């Protein structure tokens with residue numbers, strides 16, 4: 540088994556320190572909402588089986604599907620009722636496998652790329668203060684549930700991405716982006732910092748098409764001592780980038796390569812990385828410290844275990860619209 544032998548020497552399978560924690564390897568299972576979470580635990584068996592099967596692979600860090608801070612006017616109890624059982628069960632499962640459990644936190648409202656999104660410039664100051672405090676309360680609560688880390692979802696056009704993107708946040712008050720101060724996010728991070736202890740705080744950064752904006756946001760996160768930056772697409776999405784040595788990668792990855800050259804924070808690259816060979820190439824020749832795979836884990840629950848004998852193994856065929864978004868049991872690659 541040539542490939543199995545080769546894996547032992549791969550950077551991908553070497554340990555890495557993120558914040559105060561050591562991950563057994565550099566593979567991240569990307570956050571993906573599959574089955575819906577609710578307080579009745581309607582999909583409990585399906586969800587836990589989904590994670591359990593994938594945790595049988597050697598994964599350094601698992602980032603959970605997004606869970607959501609309560610909407611405006613909704614009490615914090617809703618958060619506890621809906622998610623405590625899930626976080627506890629996932630955390631326990633991760634611990635059994637030596638995989639770090641990171642919970643992704645977002646706000647449940649349509650993305651900039653979906654119909655009916657709310658322009659963040661139109662929120663009142665009181666509404667933003669309520670949301671900011673809810674983020675803080677949710678993070679503090681998650682920390683008491685003993686997870687290994689929390690990832691703030693600031694990508695894919697969702698609320699936090701809109702708050703931190705020049706294209707969408709046109710506010711003139713303290714929550715605007717004057718002098719690129721990112722006050723909303725800054726105050727959240729500063730408020731939870733004393734409670735973090737050895738837990739990781741990561742940020743999923745939605746890269747825009749503007750390299751300078753991406754570098755500034757990354758440098759801000761570095762100043763805020765965030766433990767790692769997980770790059771993906773933001774507002775507007777990165778467009779075609781010339782980067783000859785990496786021509787075969789997606790533009791989001793190329794923008795991640797360019798942006799990460801300006802910071803020292805460990806970065807996670809994601810989006811269409813597809814195979815272990817392509818991941819290893821990025822780890823060896825760019826500043827990526829970790830590689831996240833999403834749909835390969837959906838198309839084959841045993842993705843990494845199978846890829847150990849074929850480093851070019853590519854289970855996902857990148858359908859135009861991934862079935863897991865609307866009928867998770869009908870992935871076209873399902874055997």
Ligand SMILES: Cc1cc2nc3c(=O)[nH]c(=O)nc-3n(C[C@H](O)[C@H](O)[C@H](O)COP(=O)(O)O)c2cc1C
Pocket residue numbers: 569570571572573603604605643692694743771809810811812813831832833834835861863864
């Ligand atoms: C069904 C599905 C659900 C997703 N849900 C989330 C999510 O909750 N949070 C997030 O940051 N990204 C989410 N993503 C994006 C993935 O984390 C990942 O960035 C994307 O699939 C690209 O990586 P890949 O080419 O390895 O699949 C989702 C993707 C899919 C296919």
Ligand code: SF4
Pocket residue numbers: 834835837838854855856857858859860861862863869870871872
């Ligand atoms: S439905 Fe298509 S895009 Fe989604 S995981 Fe399956 S093969 Fe990949």
